[in-house]
Amino acid sequence: MSDSRRKIVEAASRLLEEQGYHATGLSQIVEESGAPKGSLYYYFPDGKREISETALRETGQRVESNIRQILGSASSAAKGVQTLIETIGRRMEASNYQAGGPITTVALETAPDSKRLNRACQEIYNDWRVALRNRIVEDGVGGDRADRLAGTVLASIEGAMVLARTHQDRGPLEEAATSMTELIKAAH
Amino acid sequence: MSDSRRKIVEAASRLLEEQGYHATGLSQIVEESGAPKGSLYYYFPDGKREISETALRETGQRVESNIRQILGSASSAAKGVQTLIETIGRRMEASNYQAGGPITTVALETAPDSKRLNRACQEIYNDWRVALRNRIVEDGVGGDRADRLAGTVLASIEGAMVLARTHQDRGPLEEAATSMTELIKAAH
DNA sequence: GTCTATAATACGATAGAC
DNA sequence: GTCTATCGTATTATAGAC
Incomplete structure (x- = not known):
């Protein structure tokens, strides 16, 4: 993949997470990516939706890889979920809660x-x-x-990210971590 | 409160839930409300943000009232949460998943x-x-x-609504209902 | 591959009449 | 309270040069 194309997708991924779809303009994507302005519709003939789909799918794969890695190196599913949620909390805090769920707003x-x-x-x-x-x-x-547990864990994480972003506080994620480990342990 | 003002707030509440903040235009709010176009900035001098804040707070109180009513008439907290989540699922399904969480997208x-x-x-x-x-x-x-349980229940509901809207399927809410009742019962 | 110029449209907000 | 007209500024997308 060409460098300009890659930079556009990276910028789009970040901006879509931080601002959502409608608040993110093509001009801003091009500007923050550092890519040439003329290359936008060359790489993405279908415009904003094509850029966004590409960015979402790339983000999705990156996050999935993180999930698998964290869960895979944990001693139990409960421990893995706890570490996963704690990692998300640290990431959100580190971004001053500008990260708001990789795809939630756009979804x-x-x-x-x-x-x-x-x-x-x-x-x-x-x-x-x-x-x-x-x-x-x-x-x-x-x-x-x-x-069912996987669905609940995913929903809890999504919802806790919404609350954490709104309150600018990772407390909701910590609560979710405690509750989800409890729920998973009880399933045995 | 005047009739025009009330109609504007009602339309804004619905549109903000269905479309979010940036996708909802003032012209659309006025049009769907049936209120006179000239009355928008008369009732809401600070424009879109003031309309939106009013609509959000009204929605918030209406939903809180529903929550209290459902929880209050249930025989236990677990039963109440289950009924609450089922009610939300029916509401989303009835709207063809255009309802997407009363304030989530805007938040x-x-x-x-x-x-x-x-x-x-x-x-x-x-x-x-x-x-x-x-x-x-x-x-x-x-x-x-x-x-902590209340935080987890709230997060699970918010997240399950995100997933339900995305998949146009109330399954995530049903899963959340089952898991949350289990979690609450285990707390005794 | 990249550029500029521009079309076509929408947006939020304001002014001033009535 | 309500109206119309309009300002200024975004937006996405396209055309055509280089």
């Missing part, structure tokens, strides 16, 4: 009116969910229950 | 750049959380633990 904004971006968000959330589910199954929890 | 969009709207969202979330906490305390759960 909410575009669910009704962009089939393309909505599908991307669906697939990304599904990948994350599967990663969580697999680690819980490895711990010996039955498939159906592991599935 | 995420405006957290960084509008002190005024951010504070409103903080206070609304806090009210909801207190309503949850109080009902859990009534069930005999200790204050600290009830506080």
